[in-house]
Amino acid sequence: MLHINKAAELMGVTVRTLRYYDKFGLIQPASKTEGGHRLYAVDELKRLQQVQFLKKGGFSLKEIKRILDSPDWNWRESLEKQLASVLEEQQKLADMESALRELINSISLEGNNEDRAIQNLLQLSAQHQEIRQQFRKNVFTENEMTLLEKIPNLANNSADTQEWISLIDQLKRCMHEGVHSPHVQMIIHKMDEKRMNMFKEEEEFINKLWNIRMSPEQSQKIGMYPIDLTVLEFIKDAYAVYEASHQTDGERG
Incomplete structure (x- = not known):
């Protein structure tokens, strides 16, 4: 012992943890020394391994005790339920991450105007996904629906999304120079290159998308983050x- x-x-836990498990009734020592010190045998160490494994799976100590104390416990069913719970939690975290990224990118797009970014996102979120x-x-069309997935999404942190945000921000900063400005034309050239790389010869789709983008109402219906009409007209x-x-x-030539 x-x-x-x-x-x-040996098991990589603290003495305090083993004492707590004993008081909790989860892992009780095989016996004690005359001085009252706890002693552990092979069976207790195996049970501790099971506890450690189930803890990694997200089970609470109360659930673990119930599992280990029930000889006829359905392990498969229990593990499948726990897996479903973990996957659900992962989805919640993924949704939270998307929401945070969307807000961060929206604030960047609005030149650090937090109030406007939040207001725009609230308007978008008010519309049902269906x-x-x-x-x-x-x-x-069905083909255009596939192309629509390529549009930069503020909810992710892709290189394309970040580049579009940067280009729009640069354009806003030099609008006072006028549409003929070499600086403005350089940015428009980069935008056109991005457009060609993403959609190539899909001119009909691009025109349709642009017409929607120019309408705040239709942009919201389709789920596109609104861009100030003054900026769109300038582009x-x-x-x-x-x-x-x-x-x-x-x-x-």
Whole structure:
């Protein structure tokens, strides 16, 4: 038999933990020394291993005691229920992570205007997912629905999302320079490159998406984060300049 100190050292727990397990009725020592020190045999150490395993699985000590004290306990059913609980908790954490990322990215998109970002997100969250999905199906073809998944999502932290946020932020900062500004045109060029890389020759889809983006009501229905119409109009005018410039260059070539 092992003295409580040796048992604790061997099993990687504290003496205090073993004492608590004894008082809780979870793992009682095989016997005690004349001085009252707890002694543990092989059976108690095996039970401690089972406790440690079940604790890693997220079971409470009360649940573990009930499991180990019931010879006819259905281990498979119990483990499957615990797994379902863990997966549910994981989903909750994933949803929380998405919500936090969405808020952080929205604040960045709004130039650190927290109030506006929160207000916009509240408007988006007020719409039911089923209604949003139905609106998308009514507007887009099956192929376009697949393309829609490529649109940067503020709820994730992808490189594409971060790059679009950065480009829009840069554009906002230099709008005072006007649509003909070389700086503005450089940003529009980067935006156009991103668009081509993401959607290639899907011009019909891009035009449809842009028309929706220009309507705050339709943007909300489809679940797109609202961008100030002043910014969108500026992008539209700047892109017209960019496009005209490229057509002129093409004619010269």
